[in-house]
Amino acid sequence: MTEEPAPIVFPDAPRSQLERTIEELVDRAQAVLRTQGRLRSLLQATRTVVDDxxxxxxxxxxxxxxxxxxDAEYGAVAVIGADARLQRFVEMDDRGAHAWGRTLLGDGMAGSVVTAGPMRVERLADYLPDSDLPxxxxDIAFLAVPIRxxxxQFGQLFLTAHSGQRFTEEDEELAGALVATASIAIENANLFEEARRRERWTAAIAETTAALLANDTGTxxxxxxxxxxASLVDARLVCIVESVGDGSELRIRVARGDGAETIVGNVYPAEGSLxxxxxxxxAAAYTDGAESxxxxxxxxxxxxxxxxxxxxxxxxxxVLTITRPVGGPxxxxxxxxMAHEFAVQASVAxxxxxxxxxxxRLELAEDRARIARDLHDHVIQRLFATGLSLGALASAVPDQMRPQLDEQVDSIDAVIRQIRTAVFALNSDTGGNAGxxxxxxxxxxxxxxPTLDSTPRLSFHGPIDVMVDAExxxxxxxxxxxxxxxxxRHAQANASSVEVSVxxxxxxxxxxxDGRGPGDSDRRSGLANLDDRARQRGGTYAIAPRDGGGTHVEWRVPLGEYA
Known part of the structure; x- marks a missing residue:
């Protein structure tokens, strides 16, 4: 009987060691592949960031x-200004799925989580124990990377992990590397944005200067x-405020923006105000809106x-004031x-x-004064001489022609009164007589x-401005x-006249x-008021039909020692 050969048996210990070595090599290879994949992702992310x-x-x-x-669930960037206030907040999407992000990060942690290097937090509640967190x-893991x-300091990148997950040291390094590259793109974007902003301000300065210099409206x-x-800055309200009187009060002359129409013309004390x-x-002054x-x-x-x-x-x-919304940057x-430069250039213009x-206005006043002087020295004097000549002829003409001659003399007197009224109007427009x-x-x-068919004729006789007081x-x-x-409203008149004499x-x-006459007037309340005014001063008021048709009104009161 042939003896069967003994089976070959390998020792267990070396085999286990080999398997472990192979597994370690496989794990390391997979780690290298993951790292390569994440490095590729980092390169792709870098290209994406610098493309804008x-x-x-x-x-x-x-x-x-x-x-x-x-692999973060949520991300945001908060741009922090030099005054540690939030200037801009950008989230990873606009879907509103993380409405808490702006409230928590933008208004809560953006100013407080400003660190020299990246920061990983295992539980948000551990970092903010005093906050009323939902x-x-x-239990959300949190990663903050400063952007310089x-x-x-420019701002902060915020990332939150999916529920039950945590950020690793590798995540922190990758995020830091991406931010370092992005900071160059941010600097370029800042320079580009600043150049465009300066271009807009420069164009606005030129347009405003041209508009001011071409202003022919008198405003x-x-x-x-x-x-x-208002068209240049994202402001809630833009105002121009001026000093009133001795400088103790200020008045809002011009306003543009929310509620502008309700505050124009308002006066407030200068003391304690911006x-x-x-x-x-x-010099320019600033307030954040909360300090006063x-x-x-x-x-x-x-x-x-x-x-x-x-x-x-x-x-x-x-003073030009620019106001941003409450809590805004x-x-x-x-x-x-640029606002200061704009103010300087606009002030000069x-x-x-x-x-x-x-x-x-001075040239216009001089022209008006010359016209008024010519009317008075030449036209009125010639008309006056003509009237005197006609009056002298009255004794030499037949009796039947005298009424016509007297009527012409009266017409000349009426023309002289109208010209004197025009002369006064011209002199009044030059200033000094407004009251x-x-x-x-x-x-x-x-x-x-505008409510009448023709402009009423206005004439004055006597020292009106000397004798008549303000009341x-x-x-x-x-x-x-x-x-x-x-x-x-009632007369249906083609012509009217007002004569004031002392x-x-x-x-x-x-x-x-020359209208339809007073008739049975239904305007007794207004007429009674005029009658009361006359009686209170010891005078009279009368309204009656006018010879030739129309209405004649006479209001008469004593002045000075006769009152």
Missing amino acids: LELEGVLRRLVEAAARLV DELR VRGE DGLDVIADSV VGRALESG GAIADWQPAFGPTYAVPLTASDTRLG GLSDTELE LEVARGRIDRR TLRHRLLDVIFEHT VSDDVLAVVRESLSNIA ADGWLTVNIDD
Whole structure:
């Protein structure tokens, strides 16, 4: 019987060691493959980030690439300003699935998680033990990587892991490498954005200067400045404020933005205000909106606000204020620099434009004065001489022709009175007479002319502006205004006239029209008011049909010692 050969038996210990060695090699190979894959992902993410020149696009690409690179559930970039305030917040998507991100990171941790290097947090609740975090956020792993541009803190990249997962040291290194590369793209995007911003401001300065210098409307041009600034900056409100009186009060002259129409013209004390500080120092002033309370009940809530003086030739023309929304970012250094340059250039242009307007007004006043002088010295004198000549002929003409001659003399007198009224109007427009009764009556006539078929004839006799005080002047204006309103509403008149005279201590106002006459008037309340005004001053008021058709109104009161 043949003996069977013994089976070959390998020792167990060496085989186990070989298998373990092979497994380790396989694991290391797989780790190398994973690392190669992640390095490829890093290179791809780097190319993605640097492909954009817009800062918003660069930041969004950075967030999305970083989230893919470390398999994060959520990512965001918070741009922190020099004042440690949030200036910009960019999330990985706009779907709103992580609405808590802006609240927690943008408003809560962005300013506090500013570190010199990356930071990994295993549980968000451990890092923020005093925060009122929702339950679903307490166990989330968190990774923060600072973004530095040219050695200065620019912002922070925030990443959160999927539920139950944690970030590794490798994740931290990859995110840091991506941010380091992205910082170059961010710097380029910043330079590009700054160049475009400067270009817009420079163009606006040129357009505003041209608009101010071409201003022929007589307006002061402040609205042009406010409109230009409002179109340049993302502001909630842009105002131009000026000093009132002795400088203790300020008035909002021009406003553009939210609620602008409700605050224009409002006056508030200069003491303790941002504009007051800018006016006093002659330099730009700033407030974040939280350091000072409201200075008036009408003041809207405001965020970061800048006040830039408008100064030319050491003259304060006003203060330009730029207000951002509550909690919003402040202006960048470039925007502040350009706003100051804009204010300087606009102030010079505004001063030049105002000088040109003043010069034109002076030229117009000189022309009006010359015309008024010529009318008085030549036209009126010739008419007066003609009237005297006609009057002298009255004794030499037949009796049947005298009424016609007298009528012509009266017509010449009426023309002289009308020319004198025109002369007064020309002189009034040159300034200095705005508060006189004559000038105020002219304003009333111009005010009611659009409602009448023709401009009422206005004439004056006697020392009206000398004898009539302010209270009586108010009554005269009321009488003329009410009478012209009645003519417009009821008379159906083609022509009307107003005559104001002072003689023998009495002031008389005669108003005539060629309409349908007083009739049974239904306007008794207005007429009774005019009658009361006359009686209170010891005078009379009468309304009656006019010879030849129409209505004649006479309002008569004593003046001075006769009252």
